[in-house]
Amino acid sequence: xxxxxxxxxxxxxxxxxxxxxxxxxxxxxxxxxxxxxxxxxxxxxxxxxxxxxxxxxxxxxxxxxxxxxxxxxxxxxxxxxxxxxxxxxxxxxxxxxxxxxxxxxxxxxxxxxxxxxxxxxxxxxxxxxxxxxxxxxxxxxxxxxxxxxxxxxxxxxxxxxxxxxxxxxxxxxxxxxxxxxxxxxxxxxxxxxxxxxxxxxxxxxxxxxxxxxxxxxxxxxxxxxxxxxxxxxxxxxxxxxxxxxxxxxxxxxxxxxxxxxxxxxxxxxxxxxxxxxxxxxxxxxxxxxxxxxxxxxxx
Amino acid sequence: xxxxxxxxxxxxxxxxxxxxxxxxxxxxxxxxxxxxxxxxxxxxxxxxxxxxxxxxxxxxxxxxxxxxxxxxxxxxxxxxxxxxxxxxxxxxxxxxxxxxxxxxxxxxxxxxxxxxxxxxxxxxxxxxxxxxxxxxxxxxxxxxxxxxxxxxxxxxxxxxxxxxxxxxxxxxxxxxxxxxxxxxxxxxxxxxxxxxxxxxxxxxxxxxxxxxxxxxxxxxxxxxxxxxxxxxxxxxxxxxxxxx
Ligand SMILES: Nc1ncnc2c1ncn2[C@@H]1O[C@H](COP(=O)(O)OP(=O)(O)OP(=O)(O)O)[C@@H](O)[C@H]1O
Ligand SMILES: [Mg+2]
Numbered sequence: 001x002x003x004x005x006x007x008x009x010x011x012x013x014x015x016x017x018x019x020x021x022x023x024x025x026x027x028x029x030x031x032x033x034x035x036x037x038x039x040x041x042x043x044x045x046x047x048x049x050x051x052x053x054x055x056x057x058x059x060x061x062x063x064x065x066x067x068x069x070x071x072x073x074x075x076x077x078x079x080x081x082x083x084x085x086x087x088x089x090x091x092x093x094x095x096x097x098x099x100x101x102x103x104x105x106x107x108x109x110x111x112x113x114x115x116x117x118x119x120x121x122x123x124x125x126x127x128x129x130x131x132x133x134x135x136x137x138x139x140x141x142x143x144x145x146x147x148x149x150x151x152x153x154x155x156x157x158x159x160x161x162x163x164x165x166x167x168x169x170x171x172x173x174x175x176x177x178x179x180x181x182x183x184x185x186x187x188x189x190x191x192x193x194x195x196x197x198x199x200x201x202x203x204x205x206x207x208x209x210x211x212x213x214x215x216x217x218x219x220x221x222x223x224x225x226x227x228x229x230x231x232x233x234x235x236x237x238x239x240x241x242x243x244x245x246x247x248x249x250x251x252x253x254x255x256x257x258x259x260x261x262x263x264x265x266x267x268x269x270x271x272x273x274x275x276x277x278x279x280x281x282x283x284x285x286x287x288x289x290x291x292x293x294x295x296x297x298x299x
Numbered sequence: 300x301x302x303x304x305x306x307x308x309x310x311x312x313x314x315x316x317x318x319x320x321x322x323x324x325x326x327x328x329x330x331x332x333x334x335x336x337x338x339x340x341x342x343x344x345x346x347x348x349x350x351x352x353x354x355x356x357x358x359x360x361x362x363x364x365x366x367x368x369x370x371x372x373x374x375x376x377x378x379x380x381x382x383x384x385x386x387x388x389x390x391x392x393x394x395x396x397x398x399x400x401x402x403x404x405x406x407x408x409x410x411x412x413x414x415x416x417x418x419x420x421x422x423x424x425x426x427x428x429x430x431x432x433x434x435x436x437x438x439x440x441x442x443x444x445x446x447x448x449x450x451x452x453x454x455x456x457x458x459x460x461x462x463x464x465x466x467x468x469x470x471x472x473x474x475x476x477x478x479x480x481x482x483x484x485x486x487x488x489x490x491x492x493x494x495x496x497x498x499x500x501x502x503x504x505x506x507x508x509x510x511x512x513x514x515x516x517x518x519x520x521x522x523x524x525x526x527x528x529x530x531x532x533x534x535x536x537x538x539x540x541x542x543x
Contacts, residue, residue, distance in 0.1 A: 163404040170387050170398045177385035179349060182373025182402045182450055 002134050007253045013141035014210075015249015016148035020203035021226030022233060022241035023155065024196040030172035030236045031192045034092060037099040038079045040223030041106035042197060043204035044216075046072030048110040050205075051119050051214050061122040061209075069201040075106060076197025080190055107219050117215060124209040144206045151202055152242055158195075159238070168192055172236070200226075228272045234282030243283055247271075300325045300485055301346065301377075301454055306355035308341045315341040317509035318355075323454065323487050328480050330488045330496045330517070333506035339489040340382055342506075343456045346487075347379040348372035359454070374402055379456035382489075384443040388432035392423055395431050395442055399449030419475065420445050437468040444475065455479065457488045461495070473499050497521045 021039075028036045050068035053059045059067075083098035129138045159165035170178040171188045179185050204222060208214050225248065233244025248268055255267030275282065301323040308316040316338040323329045331339050345352040348369035357365035364372055378399075387395050396416070397408055417424040420441045426434065431442060440460060447455060457476070461469030473495060480486060490496040497503060497517040505513040505520070513520065 161408055163401065163406050163408055166390075166394060166397055166404075166408060167401060169390060169394075170401075173387040173389055174385055176349075177381065177387060178398070179369045180347065180379055180381050180385060181398050181446070182370045182378065183398070184368070184370040 003257065004254075006135055007257045008250050009135060009137070010141065011250030011253030012246050013138075013145045013249070014253065015229075015246040016145045017203045017207045017245070018225050018229040018248050019242045019245025020148050020151055020199050020206075021222055022229035022245045023152070023238060024200040024203070025226045025230040026233075026236055026238060026241040027168075027192055027196045029230070031168065031189055032084055032095075034084065034095055034099070035227070036079065036084070036193075037096065037223060038083070038102040038106060039076075039196070039200060039226060040221065041103040041110075041219035042075035042079055043072050043200045043222050044214075044219035045075045045106045045110045046070070046197075046201050047121070047204050047208055047214055047218065048113050051121055052113050054122055055114065055119060061124045064122050065124065065205050065209075068205045069198060072201035072204065073194050073197040076193045076200070077190065078102075079106075080193035084189065084193075085186065103219065103223070107216065110219070111216050118213050119215075121208040121212055121214045123212045124205070140210045144210060147202060147206055151199055155199070155238070164188070164191060225268075228268055230282075231272055232275055232282055234284040237282070237284045240282055240284035247283070300360060301487065302356075302358040303342070303346065304356040304358075306342065306345055306357065307353045308338070308345050308350060309353055315509055316345065316352075319504075319506070319509070319511055321504050321511065321514070323485060325485050326480070326483065327501045328476065328486045328488060328499060330490055330500035330503040331506055332490060332493055332496055332503055334491070337506040338509040339506055340458055341509075343379055343458050343487070343489060346372070347377060347456055349379070370402070373450055373452075376451075376453040377456065378447045378450050378452040378454075380443050380447040380458065380460065382458040382462065384439050386431040386434075386439055386442060386446070389430055391428050392431055392434070392442055393427040395446050396427075396449050399446035402450055416445060419448075419478070436463055437465075437471065440464060440468070440472060441475075444472075448479075452484070454485045454487065457486060459489055459491065461490065461492055469495070 024039050025035065028034065028039070046068045049071035050064040053067055054064050079099065079102050083095050083102055123140070124143075129136055131137070159169060167178065167183045167188050168191075170181065170183060171185050171192075175185045178188070200222070204218070207222075208218070229244040229248045230241055231244070232247055233240030233242070248271070251267055251271050252264045256264040259267070303322070304320045306316055306319045307314065319338070319342055321329070321331070321342075331342060333339050341350070344350040345355075345365075346357055348364070348367050348371065351366045355365065356363060359375055359377060362375070364375060364377075387398060390398065393410060396413075397404065397410075413424060413427070422438050423441055423445060426438070431439070434442060444457075444460065460472045460476070464472065469492070476486060476488065476499060488496065488500060497520055500517045502516050503514065503520050504511050513523070
């Protein structure tokens with residue numbers, strides 16, 4: 001029982017970073033009805049830029065964090081310009097395929113920057129841990145959870161209470177109606193990419209600083225985890241992304257504990273498969289069912 | 300106030316608007332009347348920047364606005380209430396209004412009491428927190444109008460505001476249009492309902508297959524029997540309205 005609770009706690013903590021990745025996919029899906037396959041790769045490129053400074057100039061961890069964020073945002077803007085702005089809105093498949101191509105391109109760029117297999121990533125978090133009753137809280141994971149909670153809270157405020165947030169929700173609902181209302185939809189979409197890249201950059205940094213290393217598989221890994229978490233929660237739903245991320249983290253933690261390390265990723269795929277069969281809209285997918293149906297008709 | 304010269308709009312090979320010129324003076328209600336597919340919406344969309352025209356000149360208060368993006372046109376004081384309303388269904392009534400006010404909102408949104416809304420749109424004032432998708436047809440049209448007015452336009456483009464409403468509800472919409480004009484707003488109104496529209500408008504243009512075939516003061520058009528019989532069949536207004 002204590003193990004179960006401990007695993008759940010660990011799962012929620014790590015799952016909080018999955019939630020941030022899922023938010024990145026879900027917001028772009030909401031605004032553009034597209035899956036941005038290059039998302040993980042843009043985070044990876046940002047993190048590689050930070051790592052590069054770390055490797056060559058031994059810069060402070062805060063500089064690494066800042067570089068990661070800035071370069072992820074720049075990569076996100078580049079992706080928007082190249083595969084989403086340049087390609088017409090009704091050409092869904094073309095922009096999805098092109099985001100796949102950009103994925104490869106960004107990964108290539110990252111590997112050119114740092115060609116080795118693994119690099120050390122600076123650890124930011126307090127390495128210690130503390131106990132609460134029989135449970136152990138690891139410092140770096142607790143920081144990750146706090147960071148993710150702060151991000152989600154800030155995003156919520158931004159979406160509900162600011163002019164930009166409302167414009168973003170309006171564009172998600174109907175770009176055409178938003179244009180009639182004088183909302184600059186192209187600008188909103190660009191800002192949405194910058195915003196999710198910022199969120200993704202925070203997630204990427206938190207994950208890498210916990211792992212204390214970075215490999216060329218990070219882009220693929222981040223894209224998979226984010227996509228799975230989003231699909232679990234329900235495409236286009238922000239609470240769904242948070243829930244999906246936490247659920248994915250918890251399932252993985254239990255699978256790892258009870259079945260062994262090699263089942264961790266497998267459990268995630270099985271879970272996604274079961275979800276797609278039983279409840280294709282995701283946990284919170286019901287509410288957006290109509291929208292999603294529309295999206296699939298367009299794809 | 301608004302001047303359109305030689306406007307041409309096409310979709311692929313299909314020419315929807317073929318050399319239309321029209322004018323709206325400050326304080327007027329001007330109407331464009333025509334059957335389905337005549338090109339009415341295409342004209343409005345060209346004016347509001349939703350679709351850029353192939354050819355022709357669009358001037359608003361002396362300044363050329365042809366080809367400007369929609370948000371730049373709204374910033375100059377023209378707003379279009381689109382056909383079919385296009386409300387933000389999952390957003391609340393209040394959020395729809397706030398979205399309408401986008402161009403003049405501060406960064407942090409302020410939800411304010413809406414005394415003005417209560418006066419013009421009493422039906423909406425008590426439903427501010429309901430999702431727009433839950434409104435009835437009449438309320439939805441009121442919200443579409445209220446949302447458009449939120450940007451404080453000087454010229455309002457209305458695309459078939461009575462579409463799908465019962466005669467009683469459309470009467471309400473027409474009354475409201477009159478009140479808006481009395482408050483100093485200029486309106487360009489697209490309608491299919493000939494009789495009601497001519498009763499409301501100062502002047503009208505009759506559009507057929509992308510061309511203006513007749514224009515003049517509403518009173519003159521109303522007494523134009525050739526117009527009624529040629530374009531609208533014999534039992535004109537009813538047939539025209541039910542053609543939709
Ligand atoms: N997006 C589009 N793509 C292709 N053709 C279009 C498009 N929009 C309109 N058309 C065509 O252009 C012509 C004019 O359309 P428009 O919508 O301007 O007419 P309308 O007078 O507003 O009709 P309605 O009364 O049905 O709203 C029609 O023949 C229509 O089929
Ligand atoms: Mg129309």
